[in-house]
Amino acid sequence: MWLTALTSANKMISEISRTSIGDRTMLDALIPAENKLKDALSSGLNPINAFGEAVKAAETFAMQTIHMSGSLSFDSTNNYKVLFEHFNVLYTYVHHTYNSYLNFEQNYNLS
Numbered sequence: 001m002w003l004t005a006l007t008s009a010n011k012m013i014s015e016i017s018r019t020s021i022g023d024r025t026m027l028d029a030l031i032p033a034e035n036k037l038k039d040a041l042s043s044g045l046n047p048i049n050a051f052g053e054a055v056k057a058a059e060t061f062a063m064q065t066i067h068m069s070g071s072l073s074f075d076s077t078n079n080y081k082v083l084f085e086h087f088n089v090l091y092t093y094v095h096h097t098y099n100s101y102l103n104f105e106q107n108y109n110l111s
Contacts, residue, residue, distance in 0.1 A: 006034045029062035055098045
């Protein structure tokens with residue numbers, strides 16, 4: 001379910017924004033997360049841990065965008081601020097979703 005949602009969202013974001021990985025957008029974090037989730041699920045990892053691996057991939061690749069140059073121009077402090085705010089919202093959502101799953105799993109002894 002998460003993989004289908006993430007794949008569809010990435011495709012739609014790319015189509016609407018006309019951006020792709022390497023353009024210093026949220027796709028630089030989301031596409032590696034999608035790939036990691038797909039690989040983790042294919043290797044037999046349970047969905048919760050696979051989602052956790054995807055979160056880690058998103059965090060890693062999002063932080064790498066700070067030092068990369070992309071085809072999109074971010075030439076002012078305000079643009080960097082907007083980029084950071086978008087990443088922060090995305091990170092907060094994904095990170096807390098994963099932690100909520102872990103807490104639910106622990107509280108109900110599902111692991």
